[in-house]
Amino acid sequence: MLSTNGSRGGAGTHAWCGISSRSVEGVGCGDPRGQRMVVPSLKLQDLIEEIRGAKTQAQEREVIQKECAHIRASFRDGDPLHRHRQLAKLLYVHMLGYPAHFGQMECLKLIASPRFTDKRVGYLGAMLLLDERQDAHLLITNSIKNDLSQGIQAVQGLALCTLSTMGSAEMCRDLATEVEKLLLQPSSYVRKKAVLTAVHMIRKVPELSNIFLPPCAQLLHERHHGILLGTITLITELCERSPAALKHFRKVVPQLVKILRTLVTTGYSTEHSISGVSDPFLQVRILRLLRILGRNHEESSETMNDLLAQVATNTDTSRNAGSAVLFETVLTIMDIRSAPGLRVLAVNILGRFLLNNDKNIRYVALTSLLRMVQSDHSAVQRHRPTVVECLREPDASLSRRALELSLALVNSSNVRAMTQELQSFLESCPPDLRADCASGILLAAERFAPTKRWHIDTILRVLTTAGIYVRDDAVANLTQLIGGAQELHAYSVRRLYSALAEDISQQPLVQVAAWCIGEYGDLLLEGSCEETEPLQVEEEEVLALLEKVLQSHMSQPATRGYALTALMKLSTRLRGDSNRIRQVVSIYGSCLDVELQQRAVEYNTLFQKYDHMRAAILEKMPLVERGGSQVDGEAKESKEAQLSETALVSTEPQASKLLDLLDLLDGTSGDAQPPPPLDPSPGGALVHLLDLPGAPPPPPSIPNLRVFEREGLQLNLSFVRPSGTPALLLIMVTATNTSGADVTHFICQAAVPKSFQLQLQAPSGDTLPAQGGLPVTQLLRILNPNKAPLRLKLRLTYNHFGQSVQEIFEGNWDFSLLVHQGLYLTHGVAKVRCIQVHLEQRLLFISSREHQLPGTTLSHKTSYFLQPQWAQHSCHTSCPQDLSPQHLTELGHNCRLNCEFHILLVGS
Numbered sequence: 001m002l003s004t005n006g007s008r009g010g011a012g013t014h015a016w017c018g019i020s021s022r023s024v025e026g027v028g029c030g031d032p033r034g035q036r037m038v039v040p041s042l043k044l045q046d047l048i049e050e051i052r053g054a055k056t057q058a059q060e061r062e063v064i065q066k067e068c069a070h071i072r073a074s075f076r077d078g079d080p081l082h083r084h085r086q087l088a089k090l091l092y093v094h095m096l097g098y099p100a101h102f103g104q105m106e107c108l109k110l111i112a113s114p115r116f117t118d119k120r121v122g123y124l125g126a127m128l129l130l131d132e133r134q135d136a137h138l139l140i141t142n143s144i145k146n147d148l149s150q151g152i153q154a155v156q157g158l159a160l161c162t163l164s165t166m167g168s169a170e171m172c173r174d175l176a177t178e179v180e181k182l183l184l185q186p187s188s189y190v191r192k193k194a195v196l197t198a199v200h201m202i203r204k205v206p207e208l209s210n211i212f213l214p215p216c217a218q219l220l221h222e223r224h225h226g227i228l229l230g231t232i233t234l235i236t237e238l239c240e241r242s243p244a245a246l247k248h249f250r251k252v253v254p255q256l257v258k259i260l261r262t263l264v265t266t267g268y269s270t271e272h273s274i275s276g277v278s279d280p281f282l283q284v285r286i287l288r289l290l291r292i293l294g295r296n297h298e299e300s301s302e303t304m305n306d307l308l309a310q311v312a313t314n315t316d317t318s319r320n321a322g323s324a325v326l327f328e329t330v331l332t333i334m335d336i337r338s339a340p341g342l343r344v345l346a347v348n349i350l351g352r353f354l355l356n357n358d359k360n361i362r363y364v365a366l367t368s369l370l371r372m373v374q375s376d377h378s379a380v381q382r383h384r385p386t387v388v389e390c391l392r393e394p395d396a397s398l399s400r401r402a403l404e405l406s407l408a409l410v411n412s413s414n415v416r417a418m419t420q421e422l423q424s425f426l427e428s429c430p431p432d433l434r435a436d437c438a439s440g441i442l443l444a445a446e447r448f449a450p451t452k453r454w455h456i457d458t459i460l461r462v463l464t465t466a467g468i469y470v471r472d473d474a475v476a477n478l479t480q481l482i483g484g485a486q487e488l489h490a491y492s493v494r495r496l497y498s499a500l501a502e503d504i505s506q507q508p509l510v511q512v513a514a515w516c517i518g519e520y521g522d523l524l525l526e527g528s529c530e531e532t533e534p535l536q537v538e539e540e541e542v543l544a545l546l547e548k549v550l551q552s553h554m555s556q557p558a559t560r561g562y563a564l565t566a567l568m569k570l571s572t573r574l575r576g577d578s579n580r581i582r583q584v585v586s587i588y589g590s591c592l593d594v595e596l597q598q599r600a601v602e603y604n605t606l607f608q609k610y611d612h613m614r615a616a617i618l619e620k621m622p623l624v625e626r627g628g629s630q631v632d633g634e635a636k637e638s639k640e641a642q643l644s645e646t647a648l649v650s651t652e653p654q655a656s657k658l659l660d661l662l663d664l665l666d667g668t669s670g671d672a673q674p675p676p677p678l679d680p681s682p683g684g685a686l687v688h689l690l691d692l693p694g695a696p697p698p699p700p701s702i703p704n705l706r707v708f709e710r711e712g713l714q715l716n717l718s719f720v721r722p723s724g725t726p727a728l729l730l731i732m733v734t735a736t737n738t739s740g741a742d743v744t745h746f747i748c749q750a751a752v753p754k755s756f757q758l759q760l761q762a763p764s765g766d767t768l769p770a771q772g773g774l775p776v777t778q779l780l781r782i783l784n785p786n787k788a789p790l791r792l793k794l795r796l797t798y799n800h801f802g803q804s805v806q807e808i809f810e811g812n813w814d815f816s817l818l819v820h821q822g823l824y825l826t827h828g829v830a831k832v833r834c835i836q837v838h839l840e841q842r843l844l845f846i847s848s849r850e851h852q853l854p855g856t857t858l859s860h861k862t863s864y865f866l867q868p869q870w871a872q873h874s875c876h877t878s879c880p881q882d883l884s885p886q887h888l889t890e891l892g893h894n895c896r897l898n899c900e901f902h903i904l905l906v907g908s
Contacts, residue, residue, distance in 0.1 A: 042067060044089050051096070064098055075106055084110055084121040091125055104129050104136050111143045116154065119147070123158045132168035141171050148178040153187050160193040164200040172201040176208050183215040188224045195219065195230035202237045209242040220255055225272050225279065228259075232285040239292045250293050253300045257307045260286045264311055275319035287311075287328040294336030301337040308333055312345055323353070323361055327368070334372055344379050347372065351383040359395055366390060366401035371801050373408045373740055374712055384409050384418075391425045400433060407440035407771060408740020415448040419458055426465050434469040436742070438462050442474055443771040452485045456492055460509075464499055467506025473774070475511050482516060484623055490523040492516055494535055497524055501545060505554050511562045514549065517542065518566030519620055522573040539574050543567070547584060557593045564588060564596065568603050572615045582607050708809060711800060712739025713768070715748075729790070731780040737768035739800070744768075746798040748778055753791055757783035768798075 042050065047067055054060040067089065074086045087106050094100035107129060110122025130137040140162075147159040160182070163175060179201065182194035198212050212234065219231040235252075238245040263278050263286075272279040290308075294301040311329045316322040326349060333346040350372075353365030369387070373380045387409065390402035403425070410418045419441060426437045441462050449455035459478050462470060482492045496513040504510050517524065524537050549555055549563040568585065571578040585607070588600035606614050708715035713735065720730040733750075737743045746766050752758045761779040768776055784790070793810040 042089070044085065044092065047089050048092065064093055064096070068093060068098070072102060075102070080113075084118045087121050087125050091121075091128055094128060100129060104134070108136070108139050108143070111140050111147075116152075119155060119158055123162045127162055127165045131166050132171075137166060137168060138170060141174055144171070145175055145178060148175065148182065153189050156182065156190050157193050160190070160197045164193070164197040167197075167200060167204065169204045172204045172208065176201055176205075176211050180211050180215065183212070183219065188222075188227055191219070191222075192224070192226040192230055195227060195234050199230070199234050199237050202234070202241060206241040209238050209245050212238065213245060213248060216249070217252065220252060220259075225282065229282050229285060232256075232282070232289055236285070236289045236292060239289070246292070250297060250300050253290070253293055253303050256286055256290060256293075257304055260290075261307055261310070264307075264314060274321040276316055277319065277321040277325060280321040280325050283311075283325045284328045287325070287332050291332040291335045294332070296337070298337050304332075304336070305339055305342060308338065309342055309345065312342075312349060317352070317356075320358070320361075323356070323358075327353070327361075327364055330368060334368075334375075343376055347376055347379040347383070351386060354383065354386045354390060359393075359398060362390065362393075363395075363398055363401060366398065366405055367802055370401065370405045370408060370740055371711065373405065377409075377411075381409060381414075384414070388418075388421050391421070391429075396430060396432070399429070400436070403429075403433060403437055403440070404741045404770065407444060410444040410448060410771075412448045412450070415444060415450065416454070419444060423458075423461055423465065426462065431469075434466045438466045438469045439471050439769060439773070440771065442470065442477070443769070443773060446477070447771065452481065453488055453491065455481060456485070456488060457495075460495055460499060463506055463509040463512065464503070467508045470508050471769075471773075475508050475515075478512050479515050482512075483519070483621055486623055489520045490526070493520040493524050497537065497542075497545075498535065500549075504549055504552055507554075507556055507559050510549055510555065510559050514546065514559070514562035514566040517546070518562075518569035521566075521570045525574070539576050542570065542574075543580060546570075550584070550588075557596055560588075560593070560596055561599055564599055564603070568606075569618045572618045578607075707794065708796065708807065710805075710807070713737055713743055713798070713800065715794075715796065727783055727785050727787070729782045729784060731782060731792075733778045733780060733794075734775050735768055735777075736772065736775045737770060738772045740770050741801050742767060742770050744799045746776055747796070748776075749795045749797075750780055751793040751795075752782060753788070755784075755786050755788050756790075757785075 050063050071086045071090055090100045090103045107122050107125035110118040144159045147155045179194050179197050182190050185191055201208055216235050222228050235249055263283055274280055290304050315326045330346040330349050333342050350365045350369050353361050369380050387405050393399045422441050445455050445458040493516045496516045500513040546563045546567050550560050567581050571581045585600050585603045588596055591597040705717045716734045718732045744767050759781040763776055763778040765776050796807045
């Protein structure tokens with residue numbers, strides 16, 4: 001007798017075996033008599049309806065768990081008829097986020113099946129459930145190879161899609177030949193998929209580039225949109241990953257220009273036009289490829305100049321499709337060696353983008369202008385008013401980009417106007433932008449201040465408006481600036497006193513004001529100042545204001561320290577009784593803050609035991625001349641030019657230090673003995689041999705090496721050898737940023753051969769502020785026990801202009817025969833000095849010459865010296881006009897010394 005109950009959506013089932021009353025597929029189960037019955041299983045459509053009908057997550061999990069159990073049972077039973085249906089349901093469960101790994105082997109079985117319905121689901125399952133991290137994916141390599149060899153287009157398409165989606169490097173190497181054959185198949189459907197699969201293979205295995213070079217030239221003649229688009233993508237990938245491919249495809253630039261011109265003028269295919277723009281996707285791809293082919297290549301750039309001008313002038317920008325093509329055209333113009341007029345046209349296009357109503361287009365324009373400001377500063381300057389208007393955009397991303405670009409546009413000619421605009425923006429900008437804006441204004445004022453008074457006023461306004469957002473070095477910079485401007489002491493102390501009387505909440509402002517009042521408080525009481533409004537201040541008011549700062553809950557411990565020191569200094573500058581100051585100082589002798597307590601105790605001791613020395617101890621700080629700032633209209637460019645021509649000299653006073661440093665990097669195995677000490681010469685400096693006018697510089701060390709420079713980011717290496725450790729070399733890596741945007745997430749990694757031992761110290765930070773802010777430094781300790789030539793590989797990772805950048809480069813420095821050179825200015829004459837230590841003779845060779853350098857107009861005069869302390873022979877010979885290694889070698893032969901000379905000249 002059979003009894004039924006409702007289960008699985010109300011369908012009736014037999015109680016003893018659970019057979020569903022509706023037609024379902026399933027797997028067999030045994031009854032008491034050993035017969036196999038059908039286990040109920042839902043169809044995919046029914047499963048989707050039941051899962052979507054679940055009211056709670058618990059109900060959904062229950063339905064999925066039951067169905068997964070039936071699917072497992074079906075897989076175990078090996079039902080080949082309905083395996084693809086079971087896997088389809090499992091893939092849907094996988095898409096919902098539930099585990100489906102037990103279906104991986106079923107994918108392989110379906111792929112090997114001769115039925116197309118099975119292959120279709122099997123390949124889909126392989127793309128979803130398998131990846132190259134699992135060894136099981138290698139098992140389908142042979143099946144894919146067989147399917148690619150078949151003549152059925154649909155099967156070949158499935159195999160190519162799977163290979164391009166989850167093909168590993170091993171699979172790509174095994175199947176590259178089959179894919180190459182399919183590139184020349186008559187079927188456009190197969191060729192299109194084969195091209196895209198080749199793109200994936202090149203990304204996985206770049207060394208396969210040579211296989212796909214020949215077919216690409218033939219595929220460029222295709223008129224099929226999909227094939228041509230895939231071919232352009234494949235050539236782009238080849239050119240980016242292979243210098244040989246880049247050289248090879250520069251020959252097809254005229255053909256690419258012809259295709260793009262056809263797209264712009266007559267249209268390639270109307271069915272691919274979008275908003276009146278003919279095939280914008282293909283246009284963008286061709287422009288990107290032209291940008292790669294024309295980069296640093298004069299002939300290719302000249303070929304595409306006219307076409308780029310045509311695209312830039314004829315493209316409609318009323319729709320997004322046209323704007324995308326035009327933007328790609330601008331990037332191509334700026335990347336290749338285009339004509340100056342074309343570059344101005346590109347900047348003007350970006351200027352028009354700034355007026356677009358679409359925020360995305362405005363953002364793209366700001367980002368592009370920020371990247372171009374280093375190379376085309378004058379052209380970008382013409383759009384400065386529009387950029388400043390973008391500062392008031394309500395969108396935070398737009399206003400941030402506009403701020404970065406505005407700071408990059410500041411120079412010595414517009415610093416007053418731009419600073420005023422930026423200060424107005426600082427007063428109303430969101431809090432998350434205030435720190436960047438304040439730091440940018442301070443850096444701009446530091447570099448381009450026309451006068452010291454304007455510089456001081458600018459910093460004071462920033463401190464008053466957003467003092468809590470400024471960088472930590474702002475206080476020290478302002479105090480140093482005020483201290484070095486004696487004519488502005490009275491003006492500064494009055495301005496700061498007035499600002500402090502109005503607001504004591506801005507801690508950096510309070511600290512600077514307290515320092516200035518303590519130093520120049522007597523000038524505050526001397527009456528009116530011509531440069532400020534009349535201000536009558538009494539001693540009691542000054543002391544009361546500083547006491548207010550000490551007692552305020554808003555004052556930080558460092559601020560209280562400034563105020564306490566200011567009170568102490570005022571005890572020698574004010575004419576009144578100092579008992580009030582003594583009482584205040586004594587109160588803080590029991591302060592909980594250790595630093596403040598120690599300072600108060602020391603000041604009390606000064607009052608009690610050393611009162612006769614108090615005036616001398618607390619006298620005014622001496623004038624400090626700022627070495628890093630630039631005021632009184634000093635142009636940044638001229639200063640940088642001077643710095644680039646200044647010698648890099650070390651601080652070691654002994655020539656023997658130089659010899660030891662050279663020996664440290666000696667690449668030979670060398671058993672050479674150290675040289676005997678130098679006999680003291682008149683003046684005691686070895687470089688007197690150079691016979692240069694002016695004060696002689698100290699002996700040189702290994703020069704700093706600039707190993708990387710891109711878009712304002714510079715990386716310099718400096719070498720130091722610690723005394724007493726002949727095998728240790730210290731390399732200081734210094735990264736600076738002179739661009740208009742901050743460099744964030746900066747990471748520098750290094751690698752050396754196994755014969756070296758490398759230790760990386762922690763960097764000083766991971767952010768490089770824009771406009772030449774504080775650099776990031778990192779120390780590398782390299783132990784070279786075998787004295788092998790130094791090989792150092794560096795990898796830089798950072799974010800700049802909103803993009804993630806990774807650079808890898810290697811330096812090979814063989815210091816076995818090292819010539820140190822330094823270029824510096826003496827009385828306006830550029831000189832090059834070269835010093836060599838010979839490994840066997842310990843001969844010191846010094847040459848001093850005035851050399852005609854690129855971009856300079858200098859006289860020509862050369863003299864040579866050989867040090868007799870290290871050489872048995874000495875000679876003075878006439879110098880050839882051309883200082884070359886050949887002439888120096890001949891000079892060594894004339895002296896009968898086994899010498900090999902190498903000269904390295906550095907231009908301005």
